[in-house]
Amino acid sequence: MFPKQEVVAMLLAGGQGSRLGVLTKKLAKPAVPFGGKYRIIDFPLSNCVNSGIEAVGILTQYQPLVLNEYIGNGQPWDLDGMHSGVNCLSPYQAVDGADWYSGTANAIYQNINYIDRYDPEYVVILSGDHIYKMDYNKMLEFHKEKGAACTIAVIDVPLDEASRFGILNTYEDGRIYEFDEKPEHPKSTNASMGIYIFSWKELKKYLVEDEAKGNSSHDFGKDVLPAMLDAGEKMFAYPFEGYWKDVGTIDSLWEANMDLLDPNVTLDLKDIYSRNPMMPPHYVSSDASIQNSLVADGCNVYGNLEFSILFAGVTIGKNATVNSSIIMPGAVIEEGAVVQYAIVAENTVVGKNAVVGEKPEDVTDRDNWGITVIGANTVIGENAVIKAKEMIESDTEVTANEK
């Protein structure tokens, strides 16, 4: 018998994150490394723990190996309780058949039993691709105060960007009367953050109803939320203030990392927990120069580093220059190489005097400029040149001649 939990969090981590290209070739988006020692999922997981939520289900489907291994028994996040904690929930076979998760709502529907074990009053639905720090308790209080069936966290976005988001139109008291998915002419600037609190009894009812509909895509945003609104349920928008960023694209992932170096950005990394690699402190040589950067354990820096983020165990060779880039665990930038405005994935080697990425000011046609991405376990040969916006597959070798 499981002790009752007032709140259970369900974290949607099954999506492929195809917009991240080679970075999610072999791992799910929430497992993508972020901020020098974290993975994206550390943020919602740490938020749960810091909000006193002790039961977390992670819905996995696409390439779950790295994510499952990383979550393990949940100990780094204090989610290894005797009767609660974190569980990775993948699709499974049952007496009446087997099915992949066909949509976000279906994924929760298939795990109704998991949630029911805890007999919760509320369920928090989170996504695994956002960087932010939030106290879900405050949102829950708001939800209770309003007597809502569903509360959706919203963030104020600039009007000219509002058409990229799902916009919620509300009355003055915050009650939602309309969803506007990526509107051409937004009526408000309340963008949904993809964080929902439901009263479990209501949600369960709508999940079961939605499942029975043949023409539904079983998605929260497209199906379940509109159905609840149509039925006249009390749905509220909870305004969140603070740093929040969707890191679903290469550009936004790069920007969110760079935000960590910006003194004007309010996001701090205190109380964000992660699994820590067992590596010694990093070493900075006499020839090195480091400005405005983050450096994790196990790195060896012999070259020049500016506006960059080094994950654990990265080596920057002598006279190499790394500028405005993100270098993921175990990568090696050899002597004299230049890496700029780029993301270099795990264990990749950038050979001597190779040049990866370009500065925006050096590109004549700005539309062709973008962040360069090198996949994991790749070797960029000596003197090879990789242009702006290029994306190099993981597990490959690129020589100077090919280029």
Next chain:
Amino acid sequence: MRSNNVLGFIFAGTLDEKIPELSASRTMASVPIGGKYRLIDFVLSNMSNSGINNVGIVAKSNFLSLMDHVGSGSAYDLSKRRSNLTILPPYGGKTFSNYVETIYNMHGYIENSREEYILISPSNVVTNFDYNSVFDFHSKNNADITLIYKHGVVPSGYDRPLTLDVDENGKVKQVFIKLETGDDKVNQFYGSVLIKKDLLMEEIRNSLSLNQLDVKRIIQKSIDKYNVYAYENTGYSAAISSINDYFEFNMDLMKKEVRDELFNPKRPIYTKVRDDAPSKYGLTSSVKNSIIAQGCVIDGEVENCVLSKGVYIGEGAKISNCIVMQDTKIGCNTNLNYVIIDKDVTIKDGRSLMGFDSYPIYIAKKSVV
């Protein structure tokens, strides 16, 4: 002999009295070292990586920080159904200054453990060592006792250390007490011994009944009675026996070959983890030839230093040849050279402190300068 048949047994308070500054509030085993470690991390990781499942740590005094650091032993993979880390505080409230009575005092723990052998170790040696080579060596030679030694100059803090005269097969011919320390290289025995538990306890009981409490004498006499062998640790190893040794070892970490050997990724050194963010270098930072742990914020100039977790270096600060322990704050426009700064110290803006190569200054825990 398999490693799971060996009990690890560590003395936490080795040479505590030789580093009175650092051991004022802690025992040798929990002295912070190398930016993110405590001394005991090395021997504990070596035992765990060698496949030893059970380790007892004899704690004599000031062991709160030790208990806090090693916790349940889970960081070293020593907290499972069949593996344990046990802190052994003074039993019956008694502490002893000699090894014979100390070991006898713990006979219950030693005799109740299921292992047949015991590996005794001091806590003040920094090395990355695979004990399996000693276990194989011991079995191959049918040894009763194997002593682990290092060939080199004896660190200055050791009073009358034991040195070994070893033949080409590794058999110990003689054990000497070295009267004067000097620059000559000898086979120094630091206190690591592999022996059958039964044999150890028998010797301890015999010695006690004869009121023979001098462990050096007991070891000297053992070569007449037993097959005593010695195994050389040929890798990098540093015994901390004085504040100068401590300083020198930390500075040794600037050498790539030392780091590569000590932090061999196949045999990692484990430690208690703190959730620090990666270290942040500001626009005005300049760091040369230094070891930096996570959670630091650096806006000043740092050269030839070891910075522990969560250290802050203000703008315009010039810090060279310093060892800075965790969460210390060094203000703006300070100037420090050859200073060992303990935990949670605040150095206010504009202060200057100058030690010297052979005489580093020490600033105690929680001081405000």
